[in-house]
Amino acid sequence: MRTTVGIIGAGPAGLLLARLLHNAGIDSVVLESRDRAYVEQRQRAGILEQGTVDVLRAAGAGGRMDRDGLRHDGIELRFARERHRVDFPALTGGRSVMVYAQTEVCKDLIALQIEEGGPLLFEAEALAVEGVESERPRVRFRREGREDVLECDYVVGCDGFWGVARRAIPAEHSRVFERTYPFGWLGILADVPPSHDELVYARHDRGFALLSMRSPAVSRLYLQVPEGTDAGSWADEEIWDELERRFETADGWSLERGAVTSKSVTPMRSHVHEPMRHGRLFLAGDAAHIVPPTGAKGLNLAVGDVVTFARALVHLEETGSAERLDAYSETCLRRVWQAERFSYDMTTLLHRAPDAPPFEDRVQLARLRRIATSRAAETDLAEGYTGFPLD
Ligand code: RFL
Numbered sequence: 001m002r003t004t005v006g007i008i009g010a011g012p013a014g015l016l017l018a019r020l021l022h023n024a025g026i027d028s029v030v031l032e033s034r035d036r037a038y039v040e041q042r043q044r045a046g047i048l049e050q051g052t053v054d055v056l057r058a059a060g061a062g063g064r065m066d067r068d069g070l071r072h073d074g075i076e077l078r079f080a081r082e083r084h085r086v087d088f089p090a091l092t093g094g095r096s097v098m099v100y101a102q103t104e105v106c107k108d109l110i111a112l113q114i115e116e117g118g119p120l121l122f123e124a125e126a127l128a129v130e131g132v133e134s135e136r137p138r139v140r141f142r143r144e145g146r147e148d149v150l151e152c153d154y155v156v157g158c159d160g161f162w163g164v165a166r167r168a169i170p171a172e173h174s175r176v177f178e179r180t181y182p183f184g185w186l187g188i189l190a191d192v193p194p195s196h197d198e199l200v201y202a203r204h205d206r207g208f209a210l211l212s213m214r215s216p217a218v219s220r221l222y223l224q225v226p227e228g229t230d231a232g233s234w235a236d237e238e239i240w241d242e243l244e245r246r247f248e249t250a251d252g253w254s255l256e257r258g259a260v261t262s263k264s265v266t267p268m269r270s271h272v273h274e275p276m277r278h279g280r281l282f283l284a285g286d287a288a289h290i291v292p293p294t295g296a297k298g299l300n301l302a303v304g305d306v307v308t309f310a311r312a313l314v315h316l317e318e319t320g321s322a323e324r325l326d327a328y329s330e331t332c333l334r335r336v337w338q339a340e341r342f343s344y345d346m347t348t349l350l351h352r353a354p355d356a357p358p359f360e361d362r363v364q365l366a367r368l369r370r371i372a373t374s375r376a377a378e379t380d381l382a383e384g385y386t387g388f389p390l391d
């Protein structure tokens with residue numbers, strides 16, 4: 001098998017890249033280790049930045065998002081039983097975000113790819129990327145019990161944090177920057193209308209809590225839990241009780257309960273692999289970097305990477321200049337590090353580390369009060385949340 005761009009992974013990064021290349025008349029093959037149903041149902045992100053929304057629309061993948069997505073013009077910060085709303089358009093010159101689940105983005109892109117695009121092979125597991133320093137890199141993969149080879153001009157590793165692409169970059173050319181956090185998120189989906197019409201990020205002495213949503217009828221909620229917590233160790237009613245405590249306000253706000261339909265724990269980590277390119281192998285999305293979910297940046301970063309790659313390849317085809325492709329890693333990393341910083345700030349602003357000295361509690365509250373009372377501090381948060389521009 002042979003193609004121009006071999007794409008490993010059919011998460012948001014790989015699927016959107018295939019679509020962007022298709023629209024530019026460049027052929028690709030996508031290899032995905034899991035089956036279609038698994039990829040379409042994996043519960044993850046819920047917030048699309050303005051820039052991501054614009055990219056999906058321009059790619060012809062925004063129809064259902066524009067119909068079913070919920071535009072949000074702000075978030076609420078909750079601390080010390082007080083509430084503070086951050087108004088995005090007022091602080092950023094009109095920017096907002098869209099609540100539209102990653103599962104739906106993937107469904108839309110898969111349907112388009114199958115209808116109009118190149119091959120998208122499910123249950124095709126990449127085993128290794130070879131020859132990345134040559135002009136003809138290859139992906140060895142296994143499908144239906146047989147091994148095969150995909151020969152490419154370029155390989156893009158969109159295979160997430162646990163993928164194989166990154167391993168093809170020799171250790172002496174790699175540098176990893178990493179931080180783990182001593183807590184995770186217990187996330188639930190519940191059949192109940194969200195108790196607030198915008199997301200609520202709550203800082204509490206017992207730990208962080210987040211109220212989000214998937215639709216006007218489905219709530220998505222998260223609780224900070226100790227690292228290594230088993231989701232099954234929390235009964236549904238215990239989860240609701242704890243959410244209620246952490247969201248409590250002085251003005252009597254109340255949380256509606258409903259049937260819990262899914263429950264899982266996500267670890268929290270910051271991770272950056274530099275560089276994001278070696279020879280003809282390019283890394284995009286979670287394959288290159290992870291952020292803790294507090295800033296809602298992961299999917300949006302993945303989108304930024306593949307847009308940068310697609311534009312650079314189109315530039316090469318149109319002008320013969322590899323300048324943009326050569327600058328891929330540097331261009332992406334500038335934006336990645338801004339998102340890493342923002343996600344780290346949001347995480348340390350709102351979570352309570354198990355061994356945090358009381359001094360840190362006071363500093364957290366002072367940081368939150370600063371955001372609530374200084375337009376400059378609030379603007380910084382609103383700009384970070386609604387997204388950093390693509391170069
Ligand atoms: P993905 O989505 O992990 O997709 C990688 C794909 O590669 C496949 N794969 C392979 N295929 C072939 N051969 C192999 N050897 C392979 N190895 C792996 C996998 O099966 C998979 O299909 O990476 P991608 O495309 O880079 O997308 C990244 C996003 O999924 C991720 O950053 C976000 O979900 C992070 N995230 C959030 N991001 C946001 O922008 N906004 C949010 O609100 C947000 N909330 C979240 C999140 C992530 C969470 N979890 C579970 C980590 C909330 C949570 C709880």
Ligand code: PHB
Nearest residue numbers: 045046212293294295296
């Ligand atoms: C979600 O809805 O899953 C979500 C929203 C905001 C975040 C993280 C996750 O910061």
